Amino acid sequence: MNPSRPRIPEATVARLAVYLRVLTGLADGGRAGVSSGELAGAAGVNPAGLRKDLSHLGPCGVRGVGYDVLGLRDRIARVLGVERSRPCVLVGLGNLGSALADYAGFGSRGFEFVGLFDSAPERIGQVIGGRPVRPVTELDRVVAETRATIGVIATPAEVAQSVCDRLTAAGVRSILNFAPVTLTAPAGVDVRQVDLSVELQVLAFLDTQRDAPVPALGGMA
Known part of the structure; x- marks a missing residue:
């Protein structure tokens, strides 16, 4: 790993890639800013988890204002190493x-x-x-x-x-x-x-579990 870049857990790296995708879509749509709640919802995580992930990048947003879309997108791209082809x-x-x-x-x-x-x-x-x-x-x-x-x-x-x-x-x-x-x-x-x-097998299992009847609670002896 490049010593100039922070050590980031692999699971966090995977979520940063999702944030990057969401931010790229927002930037392409002309958005200048985004709240932590909106970004977290679009990425499928909770706001606390989002803030914890972004803490690995250093200060990013402004309390009560949110995040600069282009700035955060470019910062994540640099950390992930995809700022160049x-x-x-x-x-x-x-x-x-x-x-x-x-x-x-x-x-x-x-x-x-x-x-x-x-x-x-x-x-x-x-x-x-x-x-x-x-x-x-x-x-x-x-x-x-x-x-x-x-x-x-x-x-x-x-x-x-x-x-x-x-x-x-x-x-x-x-x-x-x-x-x-x-x-x-x-x-x-x-x-x-x-x-x-x-x-697909995981999805099949989850689908089966969703359709399975909920077992009744046993009575007191």
């Missing part, structure tokens, strides 16, 4: 990978795909999101030339580990994994797992 590479251009590559929202949030890769011959040369799909054999060279720091894996589970190994060997130190498998990475490499099937 981050070069990323994506491996696996199936349905999910293609959707990710074609999503314009990443660019507006400081992330640029500088290389798209796949091993299927029929996908090589396709243009997705304005960029051509390259063979995986070019991965090392592109990472070196672009200094890509983030890799996104959207491959089948059986090849995800080999892709992870190749990315880390090329110099990538942060990986977002959409493949339904746990990856093993060298020390110093951060891996974030996004398993859509697990998330």
Whole structure:
């Protein structure tokens, strides 16, 4: 971690990213200020939790006035390190990978795909999101030339580990994994797992619990 930046708990970092998204939307809509209650509500947290999270950034708002939207947005962006564009590479251009590559929202949030890769011959040369799909054999060279720091894996589970190994060997130190498998990475490499099937299973459980009858209270003996 950059010693010039405060140490912030990972859970707080995740919420700061949500605050950044909300503030960016407010700024795009022309808003100059926002109250802690409104920002907390839009982010799905309580105001006390919001203020605790923002305390890691130092003084931010004015009591009774709220927060300056642009100022707070830019401060969070600097702390998260997204004030400048981050070069990323994506491996696996199936349905999910293609959707990710074609999503314009990443660019507006400081992330640029500088290389798209796949091993299927029929996908090589396709243009997705304005960029051509390259063979995986070019991965090392592109990472070196672009200094890509983030890799996104959207491959089948059986090849995800080999892709992870190749990315880390090329110099990538942060990986977002959409493949339904746990990856093993060298020390110093951060891996974030996004398993859509697990998330759906959690939602199915919550939905089941919502519909379950409430058990009656037992009587006194």
